[in-house]
Amino acid sequence: MGQIEFGLFEYSGWELDLEKRELRAMGAPVPLGSRAFEILQTLALSSGGIVTKDELMKRVWPGLVVEDNTLQVHISAIRRALGKDRDLLRTVSGRGYRLLGEWTEPEARFVGTAPAFRAQSSERGAFVTNIPSAASELIGRQASVSHIVTLMSAYRVVTLTGPGGIGKTVLASEVARRLQSSIDGDAFFIELVSLSDPNLVPTTLAQTLDLRLQGEDISTNLVARAIGNRKMLLVIDNCEHVVDAAAEMVEAILRACQNVSVLATSRELLRIEGEFAYRVPPLEVPAKEQTATDPSQHSAVQLFVARTLALQSDFAVNKDRITAIAAICRHLDGIPLAIEFAAARAATLGLQQIAGRLDDRFVLLTGGRRTALPRHRTLRAALDWSYELLPEGERLLLRNLAAFPAGFTLEAATAASGEEGEETALGLSNLVSKSLVVFEGTDAAPRWRLLETVRVYSLEKLGVGADYQRTMRRSAEFFRSFFQPFSNESSLQVAIERLGPFRREIDNLRATLTWALSSDGDRKLGASLAAVASDFWIAISLVSESGEWAQKALSHLEGEPGGRTEMVLQCALGFALIYTQGMSQRGREVLIRALSLAKELGDTDYQQRVTCALWLFSARSMELKEALIYAREYEKGAHEQDTQSLATAAWLIGIPQTYQAEHLQAHDRLDWAARNSSSNNRLRDMLRLGADIRTSSMAHNTVNLISRGQLDAAWQTAEDSIREARATKQPFVFCVALAWASAFLSLSLDSDLKAREWGEELIEHALQHGLKPFYAVGLCVRGSLAARSGSPAEGIDALRAGLREMHEASYLLFYPFFMCELAAALQMAGRLQEGLEQIHEALRFSADKGYRWMVPELLRRKGEIVATQIVHERLPIDLFQEAARRASAQGGLYWELTAGISLVEYLASRGERRSTRKILLPIYERFTEGFSTRRLLRAKMLIGKDT
Numbered sequence: 001m002g003q004i005e006f007g008l009f010e011y012s013g014w015e016l017d018l019e020k021r022e023l024r025a026m027g028a029p030v031p032l033g034s035r036a037f038e039i040l041q042t043l044a045l046s047s048g049g050i051v052t053k054d055e056l057m058k059r060v061w062p063g064l065v066v067e068d069n070t071l072q073v074h075i076s077a078i079r080r081a082l083g084k085d086r087d088l089l090r091t092v093s094g095r096g097y098r099l100l101g102e103w104t105e106p107e108a109r110f111v112g113t114a115p116a117f118r119a120q121s122s123e124r125g126a127f128v129t130n131i132p133s134a135a136s137e138l139i140g141r142q143a144s145v146s147h148i149v150t151l152m153s154a155y156r157v158v159t160l161t162g163p164g165g166i167g168k169t170v171l172a173s174e175v176a177r178r179l180q181s182s183i184d185g186d187a188f189f190i191e192l193v194s195l196s197d198p199n200l201v202p203t204t205l206a207q208t209l210d211l212r213l214q215g216e217d218i219s220t221n222l223v224a225r226a227i228g229n230r231k232m233l234l235v236i237d238n239c240e241h242v243v244d245a246a247a248e249m250v251e252a253i254l255r256a257c258q259n260v261s262v263l264a265t266s267r268e269l270l271r272i273e274g275e276f277a278y279r280v281p282p283l284e285v286p287a288k289e290q291t292a293t294d295p296s297q298h299s300a301v302q303l304f305v306a307r308t309l310a311l312q313s314d315f316a317v318n319k320d321r322i323t324a325i326a327a328i329c330r331h332l333d334g335i336p337l338a339i340e341f342a343a344a345r346a347a348t349l350g351l352q353q354i355a356g357r358l359d360d361r362f363v364l365l366t367g368g369r370r371t372a373l374p375r376h377r378t379l380r381a382a383l384d385w386s387y388e389l390l391p392e393g394e395r396l397l398l399r400n401l402a403a404f405p406a407g408f409t410l411e412a413a414t415a416a417s418g419e420e421g422e423e424t425a426l427g428l429s430n431l432v433s434k435s436l437v438v439f440e441g442t443d444a445a446p447r448w449r450l451l452e453t454v455r456v457y458s459l460e461k462l463g464v465g466a467d468y469q470r471t472m473r474r475s476a477e478f479f480r481s482f483f484q485p486f487s488n489e490s491s492l493q494v495a496i497e498r499l500g501p502f503r504r505e506i507d508n509l510r511a512t513l514t515w516a517l518s519s520d521g522d523r524k525l526g527a528s529l530a531a532v533a534s535d536f537w538i539a540i541s542l543v544s545e546s547g548e549w550a551q552k553a554l555s556h557l558e559g560e561p562g563g564r565t566e567m568v569l570q571c572a573l574g575f576a577l578i579y580t581q582g583m584s585q586r587g588r589e590v591l592i593r594a595l596s597l598a599k600e601l602g603d604t605d606y607q608q609r610v611t612c613a614l615w616l617f618s619a620r621s622m623e624l625k626e627a628l629i630y631a632r633e634y635e636k637g638a639h640e641q642d643t644q645s646l647a648t649a650a651w652l653i654g655i656p657q658t659y660q661a662e663h664l665q666a667h668d669r670l671d672w673a674a675r676n677s678s679s680n681n682r683l684r685d686m687l688r689l690g691a692d693i694r695t696s697s698m699a700h701n702t703v704n705l706i707s708r709g710q711l712d713a714a715w716q717t718a719e720d721s722i723r724e725a726r727a728t729k730q731p732f733v734f735c736v737a738l739a740w741a742s743a744f745l746s747l748s749l750d751s752d753l754k755a756r757e758w759g760e761e762l763i764e765h766a767l768q769h770g771l772k773p774f775y776a777v778g779l780c781v782r783g784s785l786a787a788r789s790g791s792p793a794e795g796i797d798a799l800r801a802g803l804r805e806m807h808e809a810s811y812l813l814f815y816p817f818f819m820c821e822l823a824a825a826l827q828m829a830g831r832l833q834e835g836l837e838q839i840h841e842a843l844r845f846s847a848d849k850g851y852r853w854m855v856p857e858l859l860r861r862k863g864e865i866v867a868t869q870i871v872h873e874r875l876p877i878d879l880f881q882e883a884a885r886r887a888s889a890q891g892g893l894y895w896e897l898t899a900g901i902s903l904v905e906y907l908a909s910r911g912e913r914r915s916t917r918k919i920l921l922p923i924y925e926r927f928t929e930g931f932s933t934r935r936l937l938r939a940k941m942l943i944g945k946d947t
Helices: 034-045 053-060 068-088 142-154 168-183 198-208 220-227 240-256 299-311 319-331 336-349 351-356 358-364 379-388 392-401 410-417 421-433 452-462 466-482 489-497 499-503 506-516 523-532 534-539 543-554 564-580 585-601 604-620 624-637 643-659 663-676 682-689 693-707 711-728 731-748 752-769 772-788 792-809 815-828 832-849 855-867 875-890 893-909 916-924 934-945
Strands: 008-011 014-017 022-025 028-030 089-092 096-099 157-161 186-191 232-237 260-265 275-279
Touching (some): 034 053, 034 142, 068 142, 142 157, 142 168, 142 275, 157 168, 186 198, 198 220, 198 240, 220 240, 232 240, 299 319, 319 336, 336 351, 392 410, 392 452, 410 421, 410 466, 466 506, 466 523, 489 499, 506 523, 523 543, 523 564, 534 682, 543 564, 564 585, 564 604, 604 624, 604 643, 624 643, 643 682, 643 693, 663 693, 682 693, 682 711, 711 731, 752 772, 772 815, 792 815, 815 855, 832 855, 855 893, 875 893, 893 916
Parallel strands (some): 232 260
Antiparallel strands (some): 008 014, 022 028
C-alpha cells in the first residue's frame, strides 16, 4: 500500500491544509467535521473533475452502506463553511459533485494508494473515557441518535438545544457511546451544571481532561494549547447558565485543536462560528382526533408505560388505559422528564388520578429519581432553573405570553407586552434561543407558542393581580381590533375569504372572552369583543357558540342605553336561538329588540339582517301571512339594479307561497332566486341572512316540483342542493338540504333507501352541531321508515318524539307532513281512531296557518283510514274525490294522482273496476317525467288492468 504525502491547496484566500487537516479562510481556521473535510479533500484532489456520489461514499465511508441523506448533510456542512463562496461546491445533476476554482497543486502528492486520512495514535496507549453508561433503555430517540451521529462527522461542534426535561443530556450521552468506537481517541463528559462562576469553565475542563495545569490563572487558550493535537470528543453538558464562558472555551478549542469535536447541550445556543444547532424534539404523542394509528406505537406512550412497569410490575395495559396515557402525554407536550414524573405518580396514585389533576401539575409531578440533579426532581424545579437565568425583561415577556393558549403572532405578543415591536421581537428571539418559546409557523405566517407546561408555569408567575389584569386587557383590545373585519360590512367578505389566520386564534379568543366577561374582567370590553366576533363564529360553523357569548355579553349590558354593540349581540343571539332552540318566544323578543335598535341607529345592513331573521322565525313557525309581510317589507328595500337583493326577495316570498300551495308562482320565484343568487359573496350572505339563498331555494322548490309532477327535476334539484350545501361547510345550510331531501322528497316518492341515507346523515350532523329542530326532522324520518318497514310501534314512538320536539321548538314546517306519517303508522298498528285524531289535528293546523299544500294528502290519508271501517262505505269515496279536487285546484298533479290511485283501489276492493281508466288515465297522461317512480308505476299497472 502506498502513502499520502500531505501538502496545501490554495484558492482565492482559501487554504486546504492536508497535513493539519484544516480549512482556513484568509489564514483563520474554519471549523469542519472530519468526514466533511475528507469530502472536500477528495474533491480538491480531483482538480475540478466530477466525483460521483458512489466514489465519495466509498472514499469517505469505506465498507459502509450510507444513505444519500447522510452525504447531503456533509455537503451542506461544507457549503456552510465556505460561506459567501458556497457556490464553489457545485452539484452536477445526476452525476455527482465538483469543486470549482484553480486550486494550487499540493506541495506533495499521492504516492501509490492510501486511505483518505492519516490515523493518529495515542501515546498513552488505551483511549480514555468517562462517558456514563446508560441507566435505562433510551425510548423513542433512535432517529435522533442516528441523525446526530451523522452531524458529528459533518460539523466539529453540534449543540443540542431544547427546554428543560426534553432529554438533551441523555441523548448526548447515547450519541457519545455510539461514537466511541469510531473516533480513535478519547471521549469526555464535562458537566457544567454545578458551576456558579463562569470563570471556572476552563478549570472544569482542565480537571476533567486531567490536563494537570499549574497556576491560578487557567484560561481558555491555556486549556486549548494543553489539548493540542490530541484526538477526542468532548460532551459539554448544561452550558446555558454559563453560556458566554462555554462559548469562549469551545471557540478556543476549535481554533487550536483540529482533532477535537464538541457535542454541547444547552437551552441556549453557543452562537459561535461553525456551530450546528439540533433542536431536540419532544417524544411523539398521539393526535387528539381518533386516527387509525395505534396510540401505543407513539414513543411518549411507550416511555410512560415502560417507566410505570418499572415501578409497578403488575401494571396491565388495555385500551382504556392507553387512551388515558395518550391524553396525559399530550398535556405534557411529550416532554420525557414530565412523562417520567407522571408515570412515577401513576404507579402510586393510579392513572385516573393523574389524568384528572394535570392542571395542578407542579404539585403533582414531583419525585424524580434520587440520583437526578436537584432541578430534575420536580417539574417546577426544572422550569425554575430556566426562569431564574432570564433577565427581568424576558421574564416579564414570558409571563405576558402565557395569555395565549393557542400560540401567538409577533403583533399579539407586542400588544400583550405593551412594549415596542422591536423590543418584543428581540425578547421573543431570545426566548426561542433559550428553548422557552417554540416557533411553529412559516416564513409567510410566523407564529410561536409556549409548551403547555411552560405556559401553566408562566401563568402561575403572572398571578391574578394587576399584572394579569393588564395583560388580559391588552389581549382583549388586540383581539377586538384583530376580529374587527367581521364587524364591518365593507370588510366582511375579505375576512371570510381568509379565515385561516382567524381560525388559529379561536382558543385565544375564547380565553380572552372568558376573562373579559368574568366578575374580575372588563365586561364592557368583553361585550364589545363578543359583538365584533359574532359573525366569525357563524363563519366557522359554531352558531351555538356565537349565541352563548352573545347571551353572556348581553347580561352585562342590562340597564345601559342601547347601541350598536347591543344590536349586534341581540341579532347574533336571535339567529342562534332559531337554529339551536327553535322558534321560542324569547327568540322573537330578542329579534324584535334588535330590529328596533337597527331602525333607531339607521343601520340598513342590520335592518335587512333582522328582517330576514324575523321572516325565518315566522316561516318556520308556519305564520305564513306574517312571513309574507316581512318578505314584502324586504322587497320594498331591494334595489332594482341589485340582482342579489332581488334574488333574496324572490326567495323570501317564494317560500311562504310554496306552503300556501301557490306552486306555479312559488316555483318561478324560487327557481329564479336559485339561478340568480351570486356565489361570490355566498358566505357573507349566509351570515347576514341566516341561510344560503341558492341551496335553500332549491330545497324548498322540491315541494313545488313534486306537487306539479316534475319528479325527475325534483330529484335532481334535491341532489344539487345537497351537493352545494355540503360544499358550504355550514351545518345549518347542510341540514336544510338534507331535511327536505330525506322527508318531503324521499318519503313522498316512496324512496325508503334515500330517505334512510339522508335521514341518518341529518341526525348525525344535527347532533354534532346542536341543531335540535333538524334532529327532530331526522327522528321523524327514522320513525316513518320504521313504520313502513313493518315496525309500526317503533315508528310511532320515534314520530311522536320528533313531533314533540318540533312543537317545543315551534319548528312547524314539517309538522302536518309527519302528523300524516304518524296517522299512517297508527293505521298500520290498528289504532284507527288515534290515526283519525292526528289527521283532524293536522287539518285544523293547516286551516289555521294557511298551510294548504298538504291538505290533499291529509284528506287522502283520512280516506285510507276510514276505508278500513266498513260502516263508512261512501265517505272514503268522497274524501278521495275531495283530495283530488283540492290537488287539481292547486296545480298539484302528483297529489291528484295519489288521490286517484287510492280511489280506484278502494273501488276495486268493492268490485268496481270499470272506472279505473276513466279516473287515472287523464291524470297519468299529463305527466312528462318521473315514470319510474313507485306511484306512477302503480298507476300504469292499474290502468293496464282496466284495458
